[in-house]
Amino acid sequence: MENFNNGITRRERAVTDREEIVRILDKCQVIHIGMLDGEEVYVIPMNYGYVLEEDQLTFYVHGAKKGRKMDVVMANPKVSFEMECDVNPFSGKTACQYGTSYSCIMGKGIASIVENPEEKLGALSVMMKTQTGKEFTFTEKMASIVNVIKIEVTGYSVKKRPVPGTQES
Numbered sequence: 001m002e003n004f005n006n007g008i009t010r011r012e013r014a015v016t017d018r019e020e021i022v023r024i025l026d027k028c029q030v031i032h033i034g035m036l037d038g039e040e041v042y043v044i045p046m047n048y049g050y051v052l053e054e055d056q057l058t059f060y061v062h063g064a065k066k067g068r069k070m071d072v073v074m075a076n077p078k079v080s081f082e083m084e085c086d087v088n089p090f091s092g093k094t095a096c097q098y099g100t101s102y103s104c105i106m107g108k109g110i111a112s113i114v115e116n117p118e119e120k121l122g123a124l125s126v127m128m129k130t131q132t133g134k135e136f137t138f139t140e141k142m143a144s145i146v147n148v149i150k151i152e153v154t155g156y157s158v159k160k161r162p163v164p165g166t167q168e169s
């Protein structure tokens with residue numbers, strides 16, 4: 001897994017603690033997936049589920065079987081992604097003291113459409129667990145109306161900008 005943390009600046013902290021990374025993955029709810037549609041960049045927001053096993057992070061998203069993202073992913077499986085949570089604007093006496101605190105994950109991966117029926121059912125349950133915290137099961141009939149895209153993450157970084165003057169800053 002590639003380490004992307006090099007460019008993280010003074011006011012923004014690299015997050016390496018696994019528990020904190022899991023907290024952020026549980027909280028963000030929406031992933032922005034960037035794809036390359038020929039010469040054009042195409043970014044879409046989607047809800048996701050994730051699995052973090054040892055060092056390997058995998059996302060699952062689901063949607064209609066037809067549409068631009070499916071065409072793009074099938075033509076070029078390389079994707080980038082970003083998600084954020086804990087977004088809180090803060091203010092100050094001068095314009096330069098205004099800002100936004102946040103927790104953020106971004107990275108890149110390889111997308112594929114999940115064809116294995118067992119993996120597809122599992123992926124839909126994972127998505128519901130991430131999104132709702134609850135256990136749901138699916139039948140093959142329910143799953144048959146959607147496509148599930150798996151993103152195997154090949155590198156990611158996590159960073160956090162705390163509110164200035166708080167314990168974390």
Ligand SMILES: Cc1cc2nc3c(=O)[nH]c(=O)nc-3n(C[C@H](O)[C@H](O)[C@H](O)COP(=O)(O)OP(=O)(O)OC[C@H]3O[C@@H](n4cnc5c(N)ncnc54)[C@H](O)[C@@H]3O)c2cc1C
Binds near residue numbers: 047
């Ligand atoms: C918070 C959030 C969560 C979402 N979660 C999911 C999800 O879990 N699963 C899912 O399938 N979809 C989700 N969507 C919708 C998703 O962003 C796409 O609109 C949808 O998946 C269709 O993508 P497509 O490439 O097939 O679009 P197409 O219908 O093929 O797109 C045609 C054109 O419509 C425009 N378009 C597509 N999507 C959007 C958009 N979101 N906003 C503005 N213009 C758009 C673009 O110009 C695109 O070229 C979510 C959207 C939001 C905002």
